Amino acid sequence: MATTLTPVLSAGWDAPRAWTLQAYEAAGGYRGLRRALGMQQADVVTMVKDSGLRGRGGAGFPTGMKWGFLPPDDGKPRYLVVNADESEPGTCKDIPLMMASPQHLIEGVAITSYAINCHHAFIYVRGEVVHVYRRLLKAVEEAYAKGYLGTNILGSGYDLEVTVHAGAGAYICGEETALLDSLEGLRGQPRLKPPFPAVAGLYARPTVVNNVESVASVPGIVVGGADWFKQMGTERSAGHGLFSLSGHVTRPGQYEAPLGITLRELLEMAGGVREGHQLKFWTPGGSSTPIFTAEHLDVPLDYESVGAAGSMLGTRALQIFDETVSVVRAVTRWIEFYKHESCGKCTPCREGTYWLAQVLRRLERGQGTSEDIDLLLDLCDNILGRAFCALGDGATSPVTSAIQYFRDEFEAGTHTPADVLFPPERSSLFSYTPRHGAALAGAH
Amino acid sequence: MSVEHAPEGLSGRTPGQQHATAYDEATRARLDADAAQVIARYPQERSALLPLLHLVQSVDGYVSPRGIAFCAATLGLTTAEVSAVATFYTQYKRHPNGDYTVGVCINTLCAVMGGDAIWEELSEHLGCDHDETTEDGSITLERIECNAACDYAPVMMVNWEFFDNQTPQSAREVVDRLRAGEAVAPTRGADRVVTFTEMSRVLAGFPDGRADEGVAAGGPTLEGLRVAKGHGWTAPAFPGDEGASARPAASGDVPPRVGDEQSSAQRPVTTSGDVSPEGQQTKQASDDAKES
Numbered sequence: 001m002a003t004t005l006t007p008v009l010s011a012g013w014d015a016p017r018a019w020t021l022q023a024y025e026a027a028g029g030y031r032g033l034r035r036a037l038g039m040q041q042a043d044v045v046t047m048v049k050d051s052g053l054r055g056r057g058g059a060g061f062p063t064g065m066k067w068g069f070l071p072p073d074d075g076k077p078r079y080l081v082v083n084a085d086e087s088e089p090g091t092c093k094d095i096p097l098m099m100a101s102p103q104h105l106i107e108g109v110a111i112t113s114y115a116i117n118c119h120h121a122f123i124y125v126r127g128e129v130v131h132v133y134r135r136l137l138k139a140v141e142e143a144y145a146k147g148y149l150g151t152n153i154l155g156s157g158y159d160l161e162v163t164v165h166a167g168a169g170a171y172i173c174g175e176e177t178a179l180l181d182s183l184e185g186l187r188g189q190p191r192l193k194p195p196f197p198a199v200a201g202l203y204a205r206p207t208v209v210n211n212v213e214s215v216a217s218v219p220g221i222v223v224g225g226a227d228w229f230k231q232m233g234t235e236r237s238a239g240h241g242l243f244s245l246s247g248h249v250t251r252p253g254q255y256e257a258p259l260g261i262t263l264r265e266l267l268e269m270a271g272g273v274r275e276g277h278q279l280k281f282w283t284p285g286g287s288s289t290p291i292f293t294a295e296h297l298d299v300p301l302d303y304e305s306v307g308a309a310g311s312m313l314g315t316r317a318l319q320i321f322d323e324t325v326s327v328v329r330a331v332t333r334w335i336e337f338y339k340h341e342s343c344g345k346c347t348p349c350r351e352g353t354y355w356l357a358q359v360l361r362r363l364e365r366g367q368g369t370s371e372d373i374d375l376l377l378d379l380c381d382n383i384l385g386r387a388f389c390a391l392g393d394g395a396t397s398p399v400t401s402a403i404q405y406f407r408d409e410f411e412a413g414t415h416t417p418a419d420v421l422f423p424p425e426r427s428s429l430f431s432y433t434p435r436h437g438a439a440l441a442g443a444h
Numbered sequence: 445m446s447v448e449h450a451p452e453g454l455s456g457r458t459p460g461q462q463h464a465t466a467y468d469e470a471t472r473a474r475l476d477a478d479a480a481q482v483i484a485r486y487p488q489e490r491s492a493l494l495p496l497l498h499l500v501q502s503v504d505g506y507v508s509p510r511g512i513a514f515c516a517a518t519l520g521l522t523t524a525e526v527s528a529v530a531t532f533y534t535q536y537k538r539h540p541n542g543d544y545t546v547g548v549c550i551n552t553l554c555a556v557m558g559g560d561a562i563w564e565e566l567s568e569h570l571g572c573d574h575d576e577t578t579e580d581g582s583i584t585l586e587r588i589e590c591n592a593a594c595d596y597a598p599v600m601m602v603n604w605e606f607f608d609n610q611t612p613q614s615a616r617e618v619v620d621r622l623r624a625g626e627a628v629a630p631t632r633g634a635d636r637v638v639t640f641t642e643m644s645r646v647l648a649g650f651p652d653g654r655a656d657e658g659v660a661a662g663g664p665t666l667e668g669l670r671v672a673k674g675h676g677w678t679a680p681a682f683p684g685d686e687g688a689s690a691r692p693a694a695s696g697d698v699p700p701r702v703g704d705e706q707s708s709a710q711r712p713v714t715t716s717g718d719v720s721p722e723g724q725q726t727k728q729a730s731d732d733a734k735e736s
Contacts, residue, residue: 005672006679014669018660077487086592089551095592096665099632120487127498127535128591130604130643131633131658138655163485166647168494168533171589185493185519187532203488224682231680240679243668246594247553253595253667269671287552319553319594333552337589343532428558429598430611435564 003261005269006232006240008220009213010256013100019135021142024103030148032219036111037156044115048218050226052238057083057174057211058285058314059390060237060303063218067116069198070206078206080118081183081197082109082215084125084136085167085174088286089337090317093242094212096254098125098132101216102139106162108215110148111222113160116208120161124179127166136164171341175389176209178343189345190389213242232258237302237313247282247320248274248427260305263318264297277322281405285314287334288394290401291327311401326422327406328413331398332360338395349392352383356399363413366420373403373410463509471503472514479518482649489519493529495648497536502645506537535647537584542577543639544622547588547601548615554590557597558611563587565612566619582623584640595664596631603643605630608662632662 012018012027024030036044049064070078082105086094098105105123113121125133140162143149151159165183172178173188180202182188201207217239221229230238237259243266246252250271257266263282273279281291284301290311292299299309306313321330339353356379362368380396387393403410412421425432467475478499483492493515500511507530516523530536548563549555570578572585593599596608600615607618608631621628627636634654638646646652672678 004675004677005668006677007669007672008679010666010669011679013661014666015660017656020656087590089590090553090594091590092592092594092596096661100660100665126592127533127647128588128601128604129606130646131606131630131654134634134646134651134655137649137651141651164649165485165491166495166498166649167535168497168647169535170533182494183491184488185490185529187529220682224680228680228682244595246597247557251664251667252597253664255668255671257668270667317594321556325556330552330556333550333555337551340589424556424560427556428561429609430558430561432558432561432612434561435568 003258003265005255005257007256008240009097009101009104009216009242010254013096018100019102019139021103021139021146024101024107028223029103029219030107032222033107033110033114033148034154036114036222037154037158041115041117044111044222047226048115048221051221051229052226052233052236053214053217053221053229054237054303055211056213056217056241056315058088058288058312060313063210063214066198066210067112067208069196070116070208071199073117076205077120077203078116078118079202079208080109080113080116080121081176081180081202081207081209082121082123082212083174083176083179083209084123084212085179086212086315087126087171087174088288088315088317089334090244090246090283090286090319091315092244092246092317093254093315095129095132097212097216097242099129099135102132102135103143104216104219105136105212106139106143106148108218109162110143110153110160111218112208112210112215114153114158118208119159120163122183122202123162123164124173124183125164125166126173127168133164133166140164170343171337172343172389172391175391178389179209180207187343189343190391192388234258234260234300234302234304236304241316243301243316243318245270245318245320248277248279248322248325249320250274259313260300260302262298262300263292266301266318267297267320273320273322277324279320280323280325281321281327281330281402283314283317283319283398284311286317287319287337288312288390288397289314290397291405293405311397322427324422324426326364326418326424327402327409328360328364329418329422329424331402332357332364332418334398335360335395338391342391342395346388346392348383349387349389349395352379352387352392353395355379356383356395360399363410364418366413366415366417368410368413370414372414373407376410377403465510465513467503467510467514475499475503475514476518478648478650479514483518485649490521493519493521493526494533497526497530497533498644499648501537501541502641502648504540505641506540540577540581541640542584543582544602544619544637545584545586545604545640546615546619546622547586547591547604549589549591549593549597549599549601550587551590553594554598559598562598562600562610562612562615566615569616570619578623580623583619595667596662602628602630602637603640604647605633605637606662607631630658633658 015023053063054060170188173182177191178188197207233239243255279294335356339357342349344350383392384396482495483489496515512526515526574587577584600607600610635657
């Protein structure tokens with residue numbers, strides 16, 4: 001049977017004033033919190049473990065297991081920090097979720113905090129989305145007023161304070177330990193692990209760092225139970241997830257589906273690749289996941305299948321590029337991004353992304369040398385596994401995968417500019433006459 | 445921007461610019477009061493540094509030398525420590541910003557969909573390159589990275605409000621209207637774009653009362669839901685909700701108010717004994733029995 005969509009988090013997004021507590025309650029919101037507060041804390045953890053929920057921020061680590069890693073309570077503070085720093089290129093699910101339905105997240109925060117016995121939770125949202133920050137502040141305020149946050153929540157005796165914190169523009173702060181440093185008022189640079197945040201996180205106290213969508217998925221699991229959640233998805237990749245289609249697709253957007261759906265199925269729902277064009281390459285989970293091609297249309301989008309096919313499910317950020325797009329241009333631009341966002345802490349990433357960008361830029365100009373492909377692969381080899389955090393590793397993914405599938409385009413970069421082979425105006429959604437090859441400007 | 449030039453105490457760290465080195469008393473008192481509120485949100489005061497830097501920008505329009513000194517003095521840090529943080533994050537501006545930061549997404553997907561063309565258009569039209577400000581001080585143009593709205597590509601941000609599905613023409617219109625002093629509405633956001641300093645105050649955690657303005661979601665955000673509804677597709681119903689969709693029926697699930705007709709509670713929960721673990725477990729078990 002063909003896979004169908006399963007709106008859970010997105011189910012109420014079209015309601016009038018969907019972001020308000022009133023709308024959320026009218027749709028059954030906060031049933032999960034009521035139920036959770038009546039359960040033993042350990043039972044909530046067990047329920048989430050049993051559900052098979054895996055981190056929706058990209059890494060896919062089992063959420064309940066992450067909670068379970070906290071050391072036994074010593075009576076001192078332990079923290080929940082929600083990673084709402086959504087910045088991975090192509091990823092655009094948490095921001096619309098928090099814009100349309102912030103209470104989903106707040107209820108999840110309350111339940112998760114109760115489960116791990118945390119009394120002060122933080123939501124770290126990127127600073128570049130001021131209206132989302134407004135909605136979160138308002139949502140927290142409304143939840144306090146209604147007794148879902150604060151002291152003696154719903155008469156349970158359980159207390160929780162929530163602080164919504166705005167970042168200030170740094171992709172690296174999506175890395176959980178960099179996020180913690182940033183939240184402590186430092187430069188957002190990743191920490192050496194171990195110790196993991198579960199042992200020494202925020203203020204060196206046991207801390208759970210979870211993605212927005214993971215936390216927002218918790219209320220449903222508590223209401224419906226682990227088995228309800230497992231009705232969706234595959235055995236090892238359970239549940240619903242937001243799949244974000246963007247690029248050369250007829251109807252881009254958020255499609256909430258069971259894990260394991262395929263791009264072919266999703267494209268069919270989204271009206272296919274833009275009219276008159278064919279799929280050339282795509283990312284299954286953001287720019288840090290190796291690209292796929294048309295031969296991967298039927299790969300089930302779950303953690304195991306995507307991994308087996310040579311990429312990663314990541315954030316289910318499906319960026320679709322048709323045959324008009326130069327893969328060299330696309331990859332060069334991604335690498336410019338990684339170079340710009342590399343925090344500078346470790347040499348392989350700081351220097352490696354810099355040199356990758358240099359080499360790619362000359363290939364894009366059609367001025368590469370015959371050794372450049374090997375040089376790129378050698379650079380990637382010296383970054384992957386040697387960088388301090390996943391940013392460096394992620395930067396190599398588009399390069400190595402693009403060379404794997406489109407080596408001839410990199411070879412063409414030794415003699416012909418990318419914008420001659422693939423005039424950029426054919427890729428854009430509107431017609432225009434390029435002025436002076438801005439694609440080559442590289443302003444960063 | 446509102447840099448107050450005190451007659452004494454100017455410094456010229458940036459070529460061609462003079463910076464006031466201190467705040468007047470009233471401003472300083474206001475900043476101190478705001479800072480106290482910010483610090484109170486965190487278990488450790490250094491966590492207040494990022495919001496305090498946003499707060500400084502809400503007064504000075506950039507992270508000014510006096511703002512750095514203020515953060516340092518407030519949090520017991522050195523100015524070098526504060527500068528080290530301020531220069532790490534791209535939203536902190538090192539020279540006076542325009543009233544509006546106009547950011548064109550030039551990350552791969554938006555660039556390919558037309559972001560590069562929008563960038564070319566605005567850069568030429570405004571005579572600005574990346575992180576440069578128009579002579580009238582109204583607009584600072586930036587090349588920005590992915591802003592999590594890829595399904596609305598090509599995307600432009602004005603003071604970090606979403607301007608979705610842009611074209612060179614629409615983007616040019618927006619900046620012209622901003623420069624003419626008109627109120628401009630984002631596609632998803634507040635009713636109008638606020639100024640850089642007003643926005644910075646929000647980012648410092650001081651709401652401006654605009655959270656209820658604007659839409660919940662744009663078209664692409666709702667696309668999957670629209671398809672699902674069109675096909676009658678839903679998530680599995682919660683146990684006990686069978687017959688209804690996974691999204692519980694609107695009215696029936698609102699808990700009755702205590703003492704109301706449908707409420708079994710005669711008084712609000714007041715003591716922890718009302719929700720003792722034992723009592724709750726029993727209640728849960730019976731709830732579960734009802735639902736299964």
